[in-house]
Amino acid sequence: MFAARMNRFGESASIRAAQLARQLAAGGRDIILLTTGEPDFPTAEHVKVATMSALNFEQTKYTGVTGTLELRQAICRKFKRDNQLDFAEDEIIVSAGAKQVIFNALMATVEDGHEVIVPAPCWVSYIDMVRLFGAKPVVINCGQAQNFKLTPDQLERSITDRTRWVMLNSPCNPSGATYSQTELQGLTDVLMRHAHVWVLADDIYEAIVYDGIEFSTPLQIEPRLRERALTVNGVSKTYAMTGWRIGYGAGPRELIGAMSKLQSQSITSPSSVSQAAALAALTGDQEYVTQRTREFQSRRDFIVPALNAIPGLSCHMPQGAFYVYVGCGGILGKKTPTGKKILTDEEFALYLLESVGVALVHGAAFGMSPYVRISFAAHMEVLKDACARIGKACRALRE
Ligand code: PLP
DSSP: OOOGGGGSOOOOHHHHHHHHHHHHHHTTOOOEEOOOOSOSSOOOHHHHHHHHHHHHTTOOSOOOTTOOHHHHHHHHHHHHHHHOOOOOGGGEEEESSHHHHHHHHHHHHOOTTOEEEEEESOOTHHHHHHHHTTOEEEEEEOOGGGTTOOOHHHHHHHOOTTEEEEEEESSOTTTOOOOOHHHHHHHHHHHHTOTTOEEEEEOTTTTOBOTTOOOOOHHHHOGGGGGGEEEEEESTTTTTOGGGOOEEEEOOHHHHHHHHHHHHTTTSSOOHHHHHHHHHHHHSOOHHHHHHHHHHHHHHHHHHHHHHTSTTOEEOOOSBSSEEEEEOTTTTTOBOTTSOBOOSHHHHHHHHHHHHOEEOEEGGGGTOSSEEEEEOOSOHHHHHHHHHHHHHHHHTOBO
């Protein structure tokens, strides 16, 4: 009944972990959900007002395949304002989330025999999408010792004649690793020596960077990559608008044209009212975005030392996004109070869920073990409770 391609990839592990936790919560269990990849803040009031107005003016019909001209113009202004990049409206595509932009780009460009370089730990959808389209994900281990970042040397060694893309996600989900200008320069220098390799810059966490770090995107560092770079962003994380499903990509006209062709035969156009909402978010007040990032930073500053104080856990300081990727090597091999030995990060995540009701995602889901990813997109009181529970569960383990 099902196509062979369905066996090439899996369901999103973080979505699955969240579903399991929600099921337990629905059954009456007291569960703290730290699995989600979405800010816990509401959609801004002015965005809601603009959406209501779009409804009242009957902006409820199909739009152009790549999005409304107004929104694409606003996206061009955003690239100019925040990244000093010049794009024309026909170099922009709006899709149902950054995820769909990436999906369209890979579907349009990769097939059997191609390779895509994915630095890990990573957002696992890259790997599954590459597999879905018949290509090979070349997963590069970028461990904690190198701050979870791809080095120029690793990139150089991973490129073959078959390489199509390198995926660069900064700030990174799940590690929060954020590349500096110098680090990006090292990578773009390598790319300049390999004219057949394209770069997909997933900048979805651009606005969420800490300690005064300045965000940069590869094209800003090396404008000569313009004809082989796709820069991806969206409103999900910056404006806490995950459910509106609006993401966008900027790249060469031919690539955007191919992605648009695919979109015309799949979703037709992104949602009209969501586009009106995204327009208001991109063109309206930006101050609240900075305030929210400050709030994320104070949560990070709480959670990192709190987790490091727990025996068996080791937590680095993320520079961006709203996740901590916590090493749990010190837990493996220990026994739970019921006598079960914890052998993997997945078993540790399950133990935390079952014993103290804290839901998080195991590291294998992001291509690097033994770790667990904790989202700190939750209220400070919730985070305090979660850390206390995780501490209790870890202290109950025996050698
Ligand atoms: N890229 C990364 C690294 C993400 O973590 C996510 C969402 O979790 C996305 C892309 C997709 O975002 P969107 O909601 O715009 O589809």
